[in-house]
Amino acid sequence: EIAYPRSCNGLKNWAHPSSIYKKRTPMHIKGALLYNHLLKTNNLSSKYPAIQNGDKIKFLELKTPNAYHTNVISFMTRLPKELDLHKMINYDIMFDKSFVDPLTFIIDQINWTVDRSYGTATTLEHLFG
Structure with missing residues (x-):
């Protein structure tokens, strides 16, 4: 297990309606907001739980550039295999x-x-x- 553990607080404070997250969003929150966005846009919300305020999460740094145009992804228990993120992890x-x-x-x-x-x-x- 190489992911960093964190508590996820302030999701609503950092959310942005058009760009997913605001500038200077903490890395793990940025990853959580992106994770929730990807669950919705890929119709995976019924299969994987969305990250909520106060949840214990893990986050991984990603190689850039990548298909999601980000350097981080957060998750709760496991990465959704449907998003094909494993090959993007910056090991x-x-x-x-x-x-x-x-x-x-x-x-x-x-x-x-x-x-x-x-x-x-x-x-x-x-x-x-």
Whole structure:
């Protein structure tokens, strides 16, 4: 599970009638408003629950550009497979922010160093020095 958990508050305050959300909308709220919009426009409201004010949600950062012209999507329990969002998830950013950054904070506190190549060494010389 790489999605960020959040509480969803203030949906109505950030909603915009024509552009879905207002400028400077918090990322997780932007994703929630878009999720609700996509449920309606794709006739999925009877299959998946809409996100309501106060719900516990998760959000994912998406690769851009993409078909939905956004960098985030929120959801409650699972992403609707009908929206074909899985191929748009920015797994690199999600991995860095949810795993590498917290680990780096801990490693910095104990004065260790981390090789950030993530297995990209391309020669035997790199591997065996």
